Amino acid sequence: MTQLTPSKKIAVIGAGFSGLSAAAYLAKAGCDVSVYEKNAAIGGRARQLKTDNGYTFDMGPSWYWMPDVFEKFFADMGSTPADFYKLTELDPQYDIIFGKDDVLEVPATLSGLSALFEEIETGSAQKLDKFLKEAAFKYNIGINKLVYKPGLSITEFADIELIKGVFKLQVFTSLSAHVKKHFKNSKLIALMEFPALFLGAMAQDTPALYSLMNYAGLALGTWYPQGGFAQIITAMKTVAERQGVKFHTDAAITGFDINGKKIDRIYTKNSVHDVDAVIGSADHHHIDQELLGPEYATYTPEYWKKRVMAPSALIFYLGINKKLKRLKHHNLFFDEDLQVHAVEIYKDPKWPSKPLFYVCCTSKTDNDAAPEGHENVFILMPLAVDITETNELREKYFHIIMDRLEAYCGEDIRNSIDYKKSYCIDDFKGDYNSFGGNAYGLANTLTQTAILKPSMRNRKVENIFFAGHLTVPGPGVPPAIISGNVAAxxxxxxxKR
Incomplete structure (x- = not known):
């Protein structure tokens, strides 16, 4: 990026991954950048919760995939991830639990993975090799080309390599159909379709392009940053501050002054600031509908109501005063019907009848996550957005989940809990102005891909640009970092016009 002279004043709304990324790139280009964060701590959904009795919880993201995206960001800032945090590769990567004595342990090596596939389904090792080679092509095109497109015009995709590879990218085939073309065993299908959960949609509604996520996870590995995801947030803040970025916490934006199609002043609850331009990395819907309002919003309320959102979640942060032998770092409980739960998220929104859930036990990898001899347990149950939730419902599902978790572990857990906190739809709305209380953003369906997502540009205000998981490229930590780069x-x- 070339330096801008004179320095332009840029306000970045929100200090999550996309906001931190955008701020760092803009400051590196010579802008005078200030980040305004609604909450008392930066990080957005990647904030950390520290308890008085020694537990440390990542409140949101817990899967470190696509390490090359993190490496690119830090390289662009003249450093490396290793300058700030240590990565541990998880082996096994995760367990998929189909029943108490029916567990699929996913190895970190491709040779181990091939052996596992062949053991379950004869001939599937060769099919896995073919599947992952196709996925590697999609990853290389998708991550190096597609995700860096701002999604403002169809002409962005008039790229000879994209045109030549359009059929191999399989944009118009579903991930579910693509997986089932290669594998017949239900466990292997579940393993290969599960990354769609990160994309916020059912596998049959997700383009097969996103088998690139299988390559990201199975070939590039599953990692853990020691100290948790807050270490990445701290590292990104550090490199941003080195570029001159200033951070303001407890500084929710309350409004704009707009003159001549430009925002020239922003208001927080305590202050007023002149600006030359704005990056909106907070909830896109909130900025569009509430801060810009009907006069300047790009989209109508009806447009937003028709968006397919990724799920919300019911989360429990639990401190356990003993070790739990059966749990790994990542544990996916697929011991009920995924299709039924998915329908109750996307098609017939309701509290699930027989939910699937995810358990993360970071203390298996990080001794600082819990006191010695204790476990740090994070439980997440995907949930439909914008449904009514109550403390009674939270407790009901806590016991549903704990019944199955205790049965699997073969021991009492509830009586060993010495810290417990829940987090759900109303918390997402309150803390992040999250549209519908979503936990991940906008679902990556075919009709919500690339130029079909909410735009990075506003049609009526020319100097605000959007980043984050409600615009391109989509939900997830690496896409958020890329989104900040693209918006910047x-x-x-x-x-420079």
Whole structure:
């Protein structure tokens, strides 16, 4: 990026991954950047919870995939991830639990994975090799080309390599159909379709392009940053501050002054600031509908109501005063019907009848996550957005989950809990102005891909650009980092006109 002279004042709304990324890139280009964060701590959904009795919980993201995306960000800032945090590769990567004595342990090596597939389904090792080679092509095109497109015009995709590879990218085939073309065993299908959960949609509604996520997880590995995801947030803040970025916490944006199609002033609850441009990395719907309001919003309320959102979640943060022998770092409980739970999230929104859930036990990898001899347990149950929730419902599902977790572990857990906190739809709305209380953002369905997502640009206000999981490229930590980069580049192009 070339330096801008004179320095332009840029306000970044929100200090999650996309906001931190955008701020760092803009400051590196010579902008005078200030980040305004609604909450008392930066990090957005990747904030950390520390308890008085010695537990440390990552409140949101817990899967470190696509390490190359993190490496690129830090390389662009003149450093490496290793300058700030240590990565541990998980082996096994995770367990998929189909029943008490029916567990699929996913190895970290491709040779181990091939052996596992062949043991379950004869001939599937060769099919896995073919599947992952196709997925590697999609990953290389998708991560190096597609996700860096701002999604503002169809002409962005007039790229000879994209055109030549359009059929191999399988944009118009579903992930579910693509997986079932290669594998017949239900456990292997579940293993290969599960990354769609990160994309916020059912596998049959997710383009097969996203088998690139299988490559990301199975070939590039599953990692853990020692100290938790807050270490990445701290590292990104550090490199941003080195570029001159200033951070303001407890500084929710309350409004704008707009003149001549430009925002020239922003208001927080305590202060007023002149600006040349704005990056909106907080909830896109909130900025569009509430801060810009009907006069300047790009979209109508009806447009937003028709968006297919990724799920919300019911989360429990539990401190356990003993070790739990059967749990791994990542544990996926697929001991009920995934299809039934998915329908109750996307098609017939309701509290699930027989939910699937995920358990993360970071103390298996990180001794600092819990006191010695204790466990740090994070439980997440995917949930439909914008349904009514109560403390009674939280408790009801806590016991549903604990019944199955205790049966699997073969021991009492509830009586060993010495810290417990729940987090659900109303908390997502309150803490992040999250549309519908979503936990992940916008679902990556075919009709919500690339130029069909909410735009990075506003049609009526020319100097605000959007980043984050309600615009391109989509939900997840690596996409959020990329989104900040892309939004920053679009803003810089605007400033240089």
């Amino acid at each position: 580049n679009q803003l810089l192009r605007y400033l």
